[in-house]
Amino acid sequence: MTHSDPPLCPACGTVRTDEAPDGLCPACLMREAMQPTGGGGPTGAGPNASMDTAVPPLSAVAAAFPHWEVLELIGRGGMGAVFRIRQPKLNRLAALKIISASLAERDPAFAGRFEREGELLARLHHPNIVNVHDSGRSGDFYYLLMEHVDGVNLRQAMRANRFTPQEALSVVPKICEALQYAHEEGVLHRDIKPENILLDSKGRVKLADFGIAKLM
Incomplete structure (x- = not known):
């Protein structure tokens, strides 16, 4: 019985999971997303x-x-x-x-x-x-x-050009399911934007920041 070598991150060579976005390990994915793009950085610095x-x-x-x-x-x-x-x-x-x-x-x-x-x-x-x-x-x-979500938000992923149209479409149903569940619990989010949609190192989607949510 033969054993295949574990998958490696193409950027740094460390072992990664098969589900890692674009084949990158969490550290390299974060590094890519944090690169300056001419707009505000991941901490919100910029015009606002x-x-x-x-x-x-x-x-x-x-x-x-x-x-x-x-x-x-x-x-x-x-x-x-x-x-x-x-x-x-x-x-x-x-x-x-x-x-x-x-x-x-x-x-x-x-x-x-x-x-x-x-x-x-x-x-x-x-x-x-x-x-x-x-x-x-x-x-x-x-x-x-x-x-703690080990990854980046949707805005950072988009700025890093690490998000294909197919991957973008795969996010939509997950967010819809989360919103539907919240609505059924009587909560309206009211602040859906890329910064509040998180993607972890395995590509899982998390909706965050209910700071201006409203009880229905």
Whole structure:
């Protein structure tokens, strides 16, 4: 009985899964998607950057969440900043989304909107919707602890020219299924855009950011 060699990433030569998009490993796929394209970068910098919230230093976030390892900033926008963290007790990566409590105090409706996202996501359990693990306030921050999606958003994939028309069409049914499920649970997303559609390293689709969702 013969054994075939494991598939390798053509960019770096590391072993990858058969389902990896365009044959690239997660690290190389992310590197391709993060390349500058003349527009805003993956963190939202660009013409609308002034609309983004200020990003707190990593040390301040780590001090507010001493029971987790705060690894790096992975995104920012109108609803706050997102950090990649590790939960040592579970040996699990997660995404930590935060907004400053001082910002919430200046705009109470904004804080309520953030807390509502946690309540909405906690109700939704679907393979194509990002799961929420926890929410609340710690130190100077309101937070959502969410499932970590190892990949890129649809906008990044499009800018990296790593998304064929056939692959784009394959995303549509998954998003429709996620939206149909959310509607059946009484939740209307109201902010469907490429930045809120995530693609993991195995090509699976996840709908994220219910920050301006509405209870039906």
